[in-house]
Amino acid sequence: MVKSYLDLVKECDTFPYYHDDPEFYKEHLANYHSFHVSGCKAVLGYIPNAVVEKFSWPEHCWAIDAATRTVTLVAPQDAMPEQRSDLMAETLAQAVKGDDFEVLKGWRNEKYPIYGPGGQFLFEMERSATPLFGVVSYGVHATCYVQDSDDTSSLRLWVPRRSRNKQTFPGMLDNSVAGGMATGERPFECVVREAMEEASLPEDVIRANATAVSCITYHYVRDARAGGETGLLQPEVEYIYDVKLDASITPKPCDSEVEEFYLWTVDQAKEALANGEFKPNCAVVLIDFFIRHGILTPETEPDYLEIIARLHRRLEFPTASHAT
Structure with missing residues (x-):
């Protein structure tokens, strides 16, 4: 072809555009959980529902709300980027140990930055894991x-x-x-x-x-x-x-x-x-x-x-x- x-x-x-078909776009979003960080109102990415269900989320640093389809990395209000990065690294290490995701077999030992509104640096995470969170x-x-x-x-x-x-x-x-x-x-x-x-x-x-x-x-x-x-x-x-x-x-x-x-x-x-x-x-x-x-x-x-x-x-x- x-x-x-x-x-x-x-x-x-x-990924679909809202203005092309608003109803389809809203229905399509039902396939994802929105990714958040505590203290930041913005949506940072979309995580497929199947990924949310498969992840072993450490309870001390993650809040999963099935009703609102949200996944939130929970850290202290005054947390520095390094603290959030450590929590993410802990989560990913657990996923690698459990052999949960094929995409993580391409581990690169490279860190990608994640930003909030206004370009605020929130944390960093392993490059190969970024598609899991849609950031x-x-x-x-x-x-x-x-x-x-x-x-x-x-x-x-x-x-x-x-x-x-x-x-x-x-x-x-x-x-x-x-x-x-x-x-x-x-x-x-x-x-x-x-x-x-x-x-x-x-x-x-x-x-x-x-x-x-x-x-x-x-x-x-x-x-x-x-x-x-x-x-x-x-x-x-x-x-x-x-x-x-x-x-x-x-x-x-x-x-x-x-x-x-x-x-x-x-x-x-x-x-x-x-x-x-x-x-x-x-x-x-x-x-x-x-x-x-x-x-x-x-x-x-x-x-x-x-x-x-x-x-x-x-x-x-x-x-x-x-x-x-």
Whole structure:
């Protein structure tokens, strides 16, 4: 099946929108418990009911209300983020010990920050566990490209293939550089780190050539390709960078996450998109690249307006600014 650009966007931004069908949206939310932290009024994420039922919640730090479908991490009113983080870590350690969730078998030993209204840092948690709670996570994606002239026909893109042994989206195509932002990390520094770790690109090259160009937001519902339980929610903020490289610079796999890199024409990338070969969020990053470089325009794409809107979803949960 050939996929349109809008098909690919919808495949990444899969959680329903209230304004499309308010009644369906309300009915759909009945499949989830809302995630809260005591002392914070905001909903921080949605947890599937099946996950709530399967978790072994330590009673001294969790309040589960079946009537209101809420799950609340209970901590003292004056609790510091470290205290909440410790309670979450205790909960997850118990889940790992009980072998309760497949997704936790991809334990990364990386901590992701969770924010409340106004960007208040509430606590941090293990990266692989974030989809269980449906909280917002942050990352960076960069497209490395070579362009000999202003004509887009000369533009070529560095496209990596993910390792076939990865737990998530094995063997699928990816963006040149991509990764999650750990607690306290800034977007640009994350790009520099990931470029070195995943593509063997020198730090000085990235610092000189990486340009912040966009930000994409979406609310993804994990399918079987993501590894682990299906139906988990993954709302994400991705900071987008372009990296124009000299033809003499070649990205190379540096860790076990990337199998190989291809230097593709725009037409080759378009064909792979249409065939559904790209990881869902990497497909939308590439679509955003096409829009910004005049490859995808209102005159050539009938779904242009909806694509633009869906690439910049206003998420249902608090988000944080990463301005210094």
